[in-house]
Amino acid sequence: MIETDRLVLRPAVERDHPAVAAMNADPQVGYWLGGARDAAASALFLERCAEHIARHGFGFWVVERKADRQVIGMTGLWHAPDNLPEAGKVEVGWRFAAEAWGQGYATEAGRAALAHGFKVLNLAEILAWTARPNLKSQAVMRRIGMVPAPDRDFDHPSLAADDPLRPHVVFVARPQDEGYFRGR
Numbered sequence: 144m145i146e147t148d149r150l151v152l153r154p155a156v157e158r159d160h161p162a163v164a165a166m167n168a169d170p171q172v173g174y175w176l177g178g179a180r181d182a183a184a185s186a187l188f189l190e191r192c193a194e195h196i197a198r199h200g201f202g203f204w205v206v207e208r209k210a211d212r213q214v215i216g217m218t219g220l221w222h223a224p225d226n227l228p229e230a231g232k233v234e235v236g237w238r239f240a241a242e243a244w245g246q247g248y249a250t251e252a253g254r255a256a257l258a259h260g261f262k263v264l265n266l267a268e269i270l271a272w273t274a275r276p277n278l279k280s281q282a283v284m285r286r287i288g289m290v291p292a293p294d295r296d297f298d299h300p301s302l303a304a305d306d307p308l309r310p311h312v313v314f315v316a317r318p319q320d321e322g323y324f325r326g327r
């Protein structure tokens with residue numbers, strides 16, 4: 144479990160499924176993540192998250208807001224899938240329910256995930272990537288001190304050549320940068 148001022152990051156449990164399913168079913172969220180998911184697909188997704196955590200000790204955690212104990216999103220670290228150029232590298236990522244946007248929760252959770260990756264897992268580098276038009280996600284990356292690595296940008300292999308989300312930008316964080324400590 145990871146705790147910040149306002150949030151707790153922890154593995155999902157059964158009672159979290161409805162909140163995660165509602166977030167995954169929202170087209171505003173799904174647009175950036177390969178489409179909205181129905182409840183069955185969301186359950187499968189949480190199963191995969193649990194498998195990664197069981198195998199590696201870290202993964203994509205649910206984010207619970209301390210003030211009301213609501214699960215408002217997910218954030219975490221995981222090994223990039225085999226079909227991507229950065230396969231096997233550790234990636235940080237986030238998704239939040241739309242009603243929780245605009246309050247700095249993704250920034251707070253993302254910064255905590257980076258700190259865990261560097262201080263607990265001793266990673267030498269953590270990557271993040273997103274579709275070039277996903278400026279909200281890139282703004283989170285910048286706020287937590289990640290820097291663009293344009294030489295590592297790639298076209299997502301699962302997306303069609305004319306899909307506007309195909310071009311992906313890559314950001315990197317390294318422990319010696321320590322930008323993620325500074326709350327910018």
Ligand SMILES: CC(C)(COP(=O)(O)OP(=O)(O)OC[C@H]1O[C@@H](n2cnc3c(N)ncnc32)[C@H](O)[C@@H]1OP(=O)(O)O)[C@@H](O)C(=O)NCCC(=O)NCCS
Nearest residue numbers: 172175237238239244245246247248249250272273279280
């Ligand atoms: C990506 C995503 C998590 C970003 O959410 P977000 O709400 O923009 O990010 P944050 O939670 O860090 O909030 C930042 C906003 O809150 C404001 N804010 C308020 N209090 C803040 C605080 N204490 N700290 C930082 N920012 C704060 C910031 O000014 C910023 O506002 P702006 O968007 O008007 O510039 C969200 O858009 C999302 O879930 N998208 C769908 C899924 C997705 O794209 N995932 C990423 C795929 S790679």
